[in-house]
Amino acid sequence: MKSKIEKKTQVRNALIASGISLIAALIAAALSLFVLNLGFVITFILSAIVFAAVLAVMLYLWKKTDLLREVLYLLYCIRNPEDKRTYYCPCCKRSLAGFMDMELGSQPEKYDPARFTDMKQDVMCPFCYSAPRQRILACWAEDNKELLKKSEILYFAPEYSMMKWIRRNGIKLTTADLFAPNVDLKLDITDIKLEDSSYDMIICNHVLEHVSSYNKALSEMRRVLRPGGTLVISFPIDETLGTVFEQEANTPEDRIKLFGQVDHIRVFGRDSKEIIASAGFDVDTIDVSSMPDKILPVTGPADYDSNKIFICTKN
Numbered sequence: 001m002k003s004k005i006e007k008k009t010q011v012r013n014a015l016i017a018s019g020i021s022l023i024a025a026l027i028a029a030a031l032s033l034f035v036l037n038l039g040f041v042i043t044f045i046l047s048a049i050v051f052a053a054v055l056a057v058m059l060y061l062w063k064k065t066d067l068l069r070e071v072l073y074l075l076y077c078i079r080n081p082e083d084k085r086t087y088y089c090p091c092c093k094r095s096l097a098g099f100m101d102m103e104l105g106s107q108p109e110k111y112d113p114a115r116f117t118d119m120k121q122d123v124m125c126p127f128c129y130s131a132p133r134q135r136i137l138a139c140w141a142e143d144n145k146e147l148l149k150k151s152e153i154l155y156f157a158p159e160y161s162m163m164k165w166i167r168r169n170g171i172k173l174t175t176a177d178l179f180a181p182n183v184d185l186k187l188d189i190t191d192i193k194l195e196d197s198s199y200d201m202i203i204c205n206h207v208l209e210h211v212s213s214y215n216k217a218l219s220e221m222r223r224v225l226r227p228g229g230t231l232v233i234s235f236p237i238d239e240t241l242g243t244v245f246e247q248e249a250n251t252p253e254d255r256i257k258l259f260g261q262v263d264h265i266r267v268f269g270r271d272s273k274e275i276i277a278s279a280g281f282d283v284d285t286i287d288v289s290s291m292p293d294k295i296l297p298v299t300g301p302a303d304y305d306s307n308k309i310f311i312c313t314k315n
């Protein structure tokens with residue numbers, strides 16, 4: 001789901017595109033009236049056409065090429081000279097003066113504000129919206145580029161920021177989701193309609209806390225992986241819990257209170273590695289401590305998210 005801050009920055013970008021279109025329309029109006037002497041009616045029609053055409057082109061380029069984001073980054077760099085930009089987002093490859101407030105704690109209709117106490121909230125990349133976990137994953141991917149390049153990959157619930165890294169590095173993969181539009185395959189992770197042993201790698205971040213049975217999902221992903229294949233997986237973990245916490249919760253309010261987020265139905269605990277291992281994987285753990293400070297690899301932004309990533313080999 002799109003965060004409040006993502007929506008806000010999209011509105012800001014749309015306003016910038018409208019402003020540039022308005023300037024183009026005013027220039028066209030001035031030319032029409034004072035240079036070509038075309039009269040008010042024709043000038044009005046011409047300006048409206050120029051406004052609509054420039055806006056349409058900008059919105060198209062924004063959607064298809066990220067041009068507007070590049071322009072915004074250029075303005076950002078002018079405002080923040082290089083010595084100020086000590087942070088880095090490996091997903092969109094941009095150096096930053098700082099990260100942005102995710103504002104999750106101020107959305108009680110989606111998240112439990114109590115879970116954000118003492119957690120660092122200014123952790124989101126202002127350009128690709130990466131959170132610490134996606135930057136940690138991008139760092140791992142950077143170190144394992146050759147493996148990714150030669151693997152046939154299935155990516156469940158693809159994340160915009162991670163897809164930036166994947167496209168930039170020319171990695172070919174198949175995207176899948178049960179609900180999201182614009183994916184290659186519509187798949188239920190607990191009942192994957194694919195042949196056994198059909199992929200070398202599966203990437204699956206923050207899906208298991210949403211699905212009816214995490215055990216079925218793990219078993220299905222193992223089945224679809226080729227022998228020796230890799231599962232890259234993460235999900236929110238509360239380190240104060242010994243094991244996974246599940247309880248019947250039929251209302252949004254109950255789910256927010258029990259699991260911290262309106263669409264979560266469980267929170268995993270300290271035995272997450274063992275849970276994955278018992279599904280038939282050898283498991284390596286990557287956590288925030290092994291990551292460079294400049295990517296801001298913090299735990300959080302909520303207290304049920306320790307930002308561990310498990311790199312698992314089908315055994």
Ligand SMILES: [Zn+2]
Pocket residue numbers: 089090091092093094125126127128129130161
């Ligand atoms: Zn970024």
